[in-house]
Amino acid sequence: MQALTQGLVSGSTHLCIGQEAVPVGACEALRDDDPLITTYRGHGWLLARGVDPVDFFAEILGRDSALNGGRAGSAYMSAAEHHVYGENSIVGAGVPIAVGLGLACRRAGDGRIPVVSIGDGAMNQGNVHESLNMASVLRIPMIVVVENNGYAEMTPSAMLTAVPAAQRAAAYAMVGLEVDGNDPQAVRDVVAGARSTSLESGRPVLVEAHTHRLGGHYSGDAQAYRPAGELEKHRQSDPLVQGRKLLSEEQAGRVEADVAMLVEDAFERAVAIAAPKAEEAGTHVYAR
Amino acid sequence: MSTLADVQALSYIRAVNLALEHALATDPSVIVLGEDVALPNGPFGATKGLHAAFGDRVIDTPISESAMVGTALGAAMGGLRPVLEVIYADFLLVAMDQIVNQVANARYVSRSALTAPLVIRTQQGHTPGACAQHSQSLEALFAHVPGLRVGVPSTPRDAYSMLRLAIESEDPVMIFESRRLYPTKGDVAPGEADAGLGVSETVRRGSELTVVTWGTGRALVEESLADAAAPSVDLIDLRWLSPWDSGAVIESVGRTGRLLVVHEANETGGFGAEVVSTVSSALGSGLRASGRVGLRGTPVPAAPPLAQAVLPTVSRVSEAMSALMEV
Ligand SMILES: Cc1ncc(C[n+]2csc(CCOP(=O)(O)OP(=O)(O)O)c2C)c(N)n1
Numbered sequence: 153m154q155a156l157t158q159g160l161v162s163g164s165t166h167l168c169i170g171q172e173a174v175p176v177g178a179c180e181a182l183r184d185d186d187p188l189i190t191t192y193r194g195h196g197w198l199l200a201r202g203v204d205p206v207d208f209f210a211e212i213l214g215r216d217s218a219l220n221g222g223r224a225g226s227a228y229m230s231a232a233e234h235h236v237y238g239e240n241s242i243v244g245a246g247v248p249i250a251v252g253l254g255l256a257c258r259r260a261g262d263g264r265i266p267v268v269s270i271g272d273g274a275m276n277q278g279n280v281h282e283s284l285n286m287a288s289v290l291r292i293p294m295i296v297v298v299e300n301n302g303y304a305e306m307t308p309s310a311m312l313t314a315v316p317a318a319q320r321a322a323a324y325a326m327v328g329l330e331v332d333g334n335d336p337q338a339v340r341d342v343v344a345g346a347r348s349t350s351l352e353s354g355r356p357v358l359v360e361a362h363t364h365r366l367g368g369h370y371s372g373d374a375q376a377y378r379p380a381g382e383l384e385k386h387r388q389s390d391p392l393v394q395g396r397k398l399l400s401e402e403q404a405g406r407v408e409a410d411v412a413m414l415v416e417d418a419f420e421r422a423v424a425i426a427a428p429k430a431e432e433a434g435t436h437v438y439a440r
Numbered sequence: 441m442s443t444l445a446d447v448q449a450l451s452y453i454r455a456v457n458l459a460l461e462h463a464l465a466t467d468p469s470v471i472v473l474g475e476d477v478a479l480p481n482g483p484f485g486a487t488k489g490l491h492a493a494f495g496d497r498v499i500d501t502p503i504s505e506s507a508m509v510g511t512a513l514g515a516a517m518g519g520l521r522p523v524l525e526v527i528y529a530d531f532l533l534v535a536m537d538q539i540v541n542q543v544a545n546a547r548y549v550s551r552s553a554l555t556a557p558l559v560i561r562t563q564q565g566h567t568p569g570a571c572a573q574h575s576q577s578l579e580a581l582f583a584h585v586p587g588l589r590v591g592v593p594s595t596p597r598d599a600y601s602m603l604r605l606a607i608e609s610e611d612p613v614m615i616f617e618s619r620r621l622y623p624t625k626g627d628v629a630p631g632e633a634d635a636g637l638g639v640s641e642t643v644r645r646g647s648e649l650t651v652v653t654w655g656t657g658r659a660l661v662e663e664s665l666a667d668a669a670a671p672s673v674d675l676i677d678l679r680w681l682s683p684w685d686s687g688a689v690i691e692s693v694g695r696t697g698r699l700l701v702v703h704e705a706n707e708t709g710g711f712g713a714e715v716v717s718t719v720s721s722a723l724g725s726g727l728r729a730s731g732r733v734g735l736r737g738t739p740v741p742a743a744p745p746l747a748q749a750v751l752p753t754v755s756r757v758s759e760a761m762s763a764l765m766e767v
Pocket of ligand 1: 191193241242243270271272273274275299301303304305369
């Protein structure tokens, strides 16, 4: 946030403030080598997967990061070493790719299973429909996590979606689950269950996590569309606020101080990284 | 090199089938997927016998082109070598996001940490009676996109060897076959992929005019050259549009001074313009005259007389050649 206000980031970012419990809980339940695909709002997933915050900040800042060397930016980051096959800036586009990763995992037979996170708005993309049907008929284990934050861009989801995500799962003969997406432990347990159900049944499983976006759709979003009082109400259920209640005042203070230091340190180190070299721009288009 | 005994006359479609069989037999990471490719043996027979031989490595998919391409991409990033059949090139348009935004970017954005070694095979072009949604030639659209490789085989030998090269490539490759050419026969040397990716074939040598073509254009040009009045032509079958063999074309036009590009795709914004522009930049006034013959700026009509009026024909190629010879 600080970097944005300082004008260090070119373009916009899509922050997942308020939604942290979904990636944190889900990654607890997953194997570290389960392939992961997210949306442009995937920062939380990358960090929960263990991506170094220095690399992470450097990529957003357009530095010569260890991740993608400034080619991906905020919305299209990948971390192959961490089995993150990419954020995606095209709504819904990650789901078919997850089907293919699932096919590869099934062939490898090593118990891995891909997880793809999408927003509830993405449920209305043709791609997603095609992929859920295809994964189901081809018997491909995978988990689709739908992060329902109440909005699709700037329009309330309820205005755009005839049948909620979890209910749609039945139409594809797959299990659809719902979970309080602000409770990391609940998310962990439901995703763990989804993982074994999917592997056992050989079909995809959908998990709809109900959460809230405590910021705008993107960094420059003034949120004029928000009804008065809505944000304040949602702040009560912020997973960070809830999580704090599980700790003593002293423990919470210590965690907050540690995190603040970690973030500040990572940010400073990222800012110090050089810009990518211009001659790099033409490389890696083809294998040779 | 294969011996003469290995060389057999095969149909174009059988050559495709043989290349797929070879890939499945020699590389366990190869899978074949598409609509009707497994149990029904392929809409045009390209995958005949493969499901029987290779079981669940040959997969029938739902009619979901976008999900099919995405699945091939995910499988490729996950370590497999998928060969996807899309029945008609026109249907690629349903999957443009996955091809252009997803497949083509995987390597670049990750600096090769993620790669997408997949093949999309399809067939394209006019077949009499087929409507405008089953007749387009779309190679220029995809050759335009950095990150994709594009090949347009015009003979059974190339249908075989180019597909082999495509499957072995570390890059995503699109192969545009031609349904009209499927029954044509020619010598194929199974077990061998001869020409390299991006390498053209000089079909015949001449001194007055360079004609560059690919796909169905090749037969058309050869027919035009059967005319005794035809000039002495250097005929180059480009075979690949990405990468394309600009060196061979520039060398040839450097000798002949004249260039004609013949393709079935629409002329407007087409790849012929790319060829002419590249040669012109390289040779300056060494290029005395150039021209293009392609589809004349319309969708492809179904009725044969209408199609004849807008598609490249032998007479249009002959006229273009004589016009260039007058410059
Ligand atoms: C195919 C496509 N259409 C439109 C957009 C523009 N767009 C970006 S995010 C977004 C809203 C997506 O909402 P949702 O899936 O609920 O995810 P959220 O942003 O709430 O996480 C839209 C319409 C896009 N990126 N891709």
